[in-house]
Amino acid sequence: MRKSALFLLICLFNLSSSGVYQNELSFDPINDGPYVYYVNDSLKAKMVENSVLAEYYITAENYPEIKTAVNLSCGYNDLLDVFSQKANYSQNYNDVDSLIAISDVHGQFSKYADILQANGVIDKDLNWKFGRGHLVYLGDAFDRGDRVTELLWHLFTLEKQAVKAGGMVHVLLGNHDDMALSGDQRYMNEKYRKVEALTQTNYSDLYSGNSVLGKWLRSKPVMITINDILFVHGGISIDMVRMKLPVKEVNKLFSGKILGKVLAPDNKNEKVELLAGDNGPLWYRGYFEDSTFTESRADSILNFYDSKHIVVGHTTFNNIKVLYDSKIIGIDAGIGYDQPGEVLIYKNGIFNIGSIKGRRIKL
Numbered sequence: 001m002r003k004s005a006l007f008l009l010i011c012l013f014n015l016s017s018s019g020v021y022q023n024e025l026s027f028d029p030i031n032d033g034p035y036v037y038y039v040n041d042s043l044k045a046k047m048v049e050n051s052v053l054a055e056y057y058i059t060a061e062n063y064p065e066i067k068t069a070v071n072l073s074c075g076y077n078d079l080l081d082v083f084s085q086k087a088n089y090s091q092n093y094n095d096v097d098s099l100i101a102i103s104d105v106h107g108q109f110s111k112y113a114d115i116l117q118a119n120g121v122i123d124k125d126l127n128w129k130f131g132r133g134h135l136v137y138l139g140d141a142f143d144r145g146d147r148v149t150e151l152l153w154h155l156f157t158l159e160k161q162a163v164k165a166g167g168m169v170h171v172l173l174g175n176h177d178d179m180a181l182s183g184d185q186r187y188m189n190e191k192y193r194k195v196e197a198l199t200q201t202n203y204s205d206l207y208s209g210n211s212v213l214g215k216w217l218r219s220k221p222v223m224i225t226i227n228d229i230l231f232v233h234g235g236i237s238i239d240m241v242r243m244k245l246p247v248k249e250v251n252k253l254f255s256g257k258i259l260g261k262v263l264a265p266d267n268k269n270e271k272v273e274l275l276a277g278d279n280g281p282l283w284y285r286g287y288f289e290d291s292t293f294t295e296s297r298a299d300s301i302l303n304f305y306d307s308k309h310i311v312v313g314h315t316t317f318n319n320i321k322v323l324y325d326s327k328i329i330g331i332d333a334g335i336g337y338d339q340p341g342e343v344l345i346y347k348n349g350i351f352n353i354g355s356i357k358g359r360r361i362k363l
Contacts (some may be wrong), residue, residue: 033045033070038083045066058079075160083215093134103335105140107336111341113154119354131167137170138231144187174314182204183262218255233314234280235310243270245271249271254275258272283314287330288321298310309326311331314330320344
């Protein structure tokens, strides 16, 4: 009741836009958002509650009430700061003794929260409790599941909480994240097609460059290194080594030339063409599906990037997959397909697998 009453007081309801689905959704109401935008030097939000669209302005004064109503945990300035932050293309971190990596959640927010809580990353209230540790989210928040918005806002908030505790959250981009930003809806959950109708907004435009989450995502890398570990959603092909593409250049090209864009068929930039294609870092599956891939090729890739391990998602298994004495580790353990999933745990140079029950098994 409190939430509904607050919306009646502060929101401008757009009933006409929700009429398309009122009968269809009468027994299965849609709740989604908020989608927050920077418009005319102000923050404006769209929220769907019980299949009705609410639009309202957010100010420093009304944010405490709105924050409670829409279940956000970040601060007002956190929303504004997104639009002044610069992307970091280098993404190299050293002297990290504790990290946990998770991948390919695909909107399965409950399973994501459960496994992070079980392995000591967040507490029962979903707040950061990993201290100076690092959490790596290895891409693919979008598609398949129906709680993508909740997942993104949690990662957004957790990132701020981790910094205050001396830790870090690294959100990397996956192929489905790029697809969502560029308008490819092949795997989008049906809920978000209804959200499009209710908001009268194309789904990719809900994450446009002038939205908080859209701007935030566009600042994220596709490759990072932590200690001697290289993290990337799909993988690093030998073609990327032959073209001599370092981490900084890859991240910069994705940010400026690829992410959220539909590439022209006659694109003449060889580097962009490679990075955006099947042998690029978001789509490559060669470690697990190319029968000609060998350990010596893995060594060549690792040597070029001055790393000892490559951790990837994208290719789904029932459990974390290890190749070549942990030189390559695949951590997509099926959370996006409603499996319990696993996380990769690194502590003082030793890898372990973390289960949904919090059990740890040495890799």
